Amino acid sequence: MSGRLDGTTVIVTGASSGIGEATARALAAEGATVALLARRRERLEELATELPRASVHPVDVTDDDALHAAVAAVVEQHGGLDVLVNNAGFGSWGPAAEADVADWRTMIDVNLTGVLSTTHAALPHLATAAGGPRGVADVVTISSVAGRRVPSPESNVYAATKHGVGAFCEALRQEYAERHVRVGLVEPGLVASEMTTSGAQYAPDATSKGERGVLAPADIADAVVYIVTRPRHAAVNEMLVRPVEQVR
Ligand SMILES: NC(=O)c1ccc[n+]([C@@H]2O[C@H](COP(=O)([O-])OP(=O)(O)OC[C@H]3O[C@@H](n4cnc5c(N)ncnc54)[C@H](OP(=O)(O)O)[C@@H]3O)[C@@H](O)[C@H]2O)c1
Incomplete structure (x- = not known):
């Protein structure tokens, strides 16, 4: 059976759990070769056994050299890079004082600098891929409702x-538009994952919600698949996805 992403290579960061794992599965189901990045090697190796041609790259996104x-190893192994999904993230919530x-530094290092570094490493390869037969390449970053508006103190x-x-x-979208590197942002509301079921004080809590009050990681994976399977002239730059009952 042919998939819409046959022949493409995709990097997913934070592929060891939650949204990243679901996204790796969904992209592989469309025919992509998926390179799995995160720190927990065993989780990645287990997932790779289920995904054809997948490769495992245990890495901390805060380690720029690694x-x-x-990213260079992915390109060497698979012959290029068509799609980067920046998903790795860390959350810590509570009163400022x-x-x-x-924890603040870790959030900045993983959620912001990690995205910048991964994108920086991938961009030359994505630009090359955009000039190839697919005619387009993609950077999709998992942001949050909290990237649009501040949901709580x-x-x-x-x-x-x-x-x-x-x-x-x-800024990246503006810079790369004419080179056909599409830049998309997915902004999830509450998703049931390790981040929201840890029981940490002040963390968004997915355990107490009904079906309509929480998303599954696969709902966000669907959004990523939609973005990267658009025809080459169409770019989805932003997608906000909330559970139906989420108010803020
Ligand atoms: N869950 C929600 O309600 C929600 C809502 C909006 C946005 N998001 C965003 O969605 C993304 C995925 O989160 P999730 O909900 O799926 O939570 P999760 O299950 O906790 O996944 C976080 C992922 O990030 C990886 N990670 C964390 N620190 C890393 C580091 N230093 N280097 C490499 N990988 C690292 C983790 O892998 P390792 O521990 O193996 O490294 C894990 O695979 C995050 O960016 C999060 O901010 C989540």
Whole structure:
């Protein structure tokens, strides 16, 4: 059976759980060869056994050298790079004065600098792919509702990182539009994942919601698949996806 992404190579960061894992599965189901990046090697190796041609690249997105080496290894192994999905993320919520500043730094390092570094490493290869037979390449970044508006005081630094990612992606879109590297942002509402079921104080809680109050990781994977399977002249630059009952 032929898929809409046959012949493409995709990197998914944070592919070891939640939205990243679901996105890797969904893109592979469309025929993409998926390179799985995250820190938990065993999780990636387990997932790779289920996805044809998938490769495993254990890497911390805050380690710039390791990240550039991982992207180079993907291109070497698979012969190019058509799509980057920036998904790896970390969340910590709470009143500002009670915060551990180390958590703030980690959010900035993973959610913002990690996205910048991964994109920086991937861009030359994406630009090359856009000049190839597919005629287009994609950077899709998983932001958040909190990247559009600040949903609560406790989302302070998390929201700041996601707003920052939105600004960077818009600049990137403007810079690469004529080179056919499409830049898309997906802004999920509440999704049931490790991030929202940890029981951490002040964290968004997906455990107490009914079916309509929470999204599944596969709902966000669907959005990513939609974006990267548009015809080459159409770019979906932003997609906000909430559970039907989510008010803010
Ligand atoms: N869940 C929600 O309600 C929600 C809503 C809006 C947006 N989002 C965003 O969606 C994205 C995915 O989150 P999720 O909900 O799927 O949560 P999750 O299950 O906790 O997934 C987070 C992923 O990021 C990876 N990661 C974290 N730090 C990393 C690092 N330093 N280097 C490499 N990988 C790292 C983790 O892998 P390792 O631990 O193996 O490294 C994991 O695969 C995040 O950007 C998050 O901000 C989530």
